[in-house]
Amino acid sequence: DAGVIQSPRHEVTEMGQEVTLRCKPISGHDYLFWYRQTMMRGLELLIYFNNNVPIDDSGMPEDRFSAKMPNASFSTLKIQPSEPRDSAVYFCASSLHRNEQFFGPGTRLTVL
Amino acid sequence: AQSVTQLDSQVPVFEEAPVELRCNYSSSVSVYLFWYVQYPNQGLQLLLKYLSGSTLVKGINGFEAEFNKSQTSFHLRKPSVHISDTAEYFCAVIKTSGSRLTFGEGTQLTVNP
Numbered sequence: 001d002a003g004v005i006q007s008p009r010h011e012v013t014e015m016g017q018e019v020t021l022r023c024k025p026i027s028g029h030d031y032l033f034w035y036r037q038t039m040m041r042g043l044e045l046l047i048y049f050n051n052n053v054p055i056d057d058s059g060m061p062e063d064r065f066s067a068k069m070p071n072a073s074f075s076t077l078k079i080q081p082s083e084p085r086d087s088a089v090y091f092c093a094s095s096l097h098r099n100e101q102f103f104g105p106g107t108r109l110t111v112l
Numbered sequence: 113a114q115s116v117t118q119l120d121s122q123v124p125v126f127e128e129a130p131v132e133l134r135c136n137y138s139s140s141v142s143v144y145l146f147w148y149v150q151y152p153n154q155g156l157q158l159l160l161k162y163l164s165g166s167t168l169v170k171g172i173n174g175f176e177a178e179f180n181k182s183q184t185s186f187h188l189r190k191p192s193v194h195i196s197d198t199a200e201y202f203c204a205v206i207k208t209s210g211s212r213l214t215f216g217e218g219t220q221l222t223v224n225p
Contacts, residue, residue, distance in 0.1 A: 004155075031211060043202065043215045056212065091155055098211050100146065103155035 004104035006092050012110045018080040021107045024073055025094030033101060034067055034077050035091040043091075049075065082111045114139035114205050118216035126224050127195055133188040133219045135203035145186040146204040146213070147177055156202060162186065173197065198223045 005024040013019055025032050033048040047057040052069045069075040079086055089108050093101040119134040137143065144163050148156040160171025167179040177188045186203060203216040
């Protein structure tokens with residue numbers, strides 16, 4: 001298995017632009033998680049899905065952030081409009097039946 | 113809610129020395145425990161996990177951890193470290209009935225020659 005795939009690996013954008021991060025979970029996994037990692041706040045869970053349904057989005061910072069999972073093999077995290085404080089590494093992870101989570105390589109986002 | 117405290121933010125050691133990275137957790141219900149490792153510019157990789165059974169858990173790369181319920185600890189150990197073990201290590205906990213992993217703040221292990 002190729003593991004969790006994220007794209008792009010790096011994204012540099014200007015403040016106010018829309019940013020879309022993509023994730024392909026491991027085939028057969030029924031949970032998908034989006035995390036954000038910064039030096040100041042560490043690893044934060046933003047949202048997670050079970051069987052494509054959002055279960056807990058309490059970690060989403062504000063309305064500028066939205067996430068979707070249209071099918072079992074694809075999820076997006078969108079930031080619109082982006083701000084410099086959104087600069088971070090965003091990780092996607094997937095798991096089977098709430099067992100260990102497998103992380104993708106992350107997307108490093110820089111908002112200028 | 114559960115919480116995780118990693119007692120050391122940075123641990124410098126010399127190559128071939130033993131190392132212990134400390135983790136304490138707090139939870140009112142039963143939990144599963146994990147240690148993840150993050151190498152520079154990479155995602156997190158599972159080192160080992162405690163779900164049930166023997167309290168001494170062996171993981172990859174020669175690491176092991178011991179679950180101590182009375183002290184609510186899950187310390188990570190390796191008897192002899194290599195330069196390649198330099199990375200950030202995260203302790204994490206999840207309720208046995210839950211789905212959300214709660215991570216500690218991480219411990220940066222630096223192995224010097």
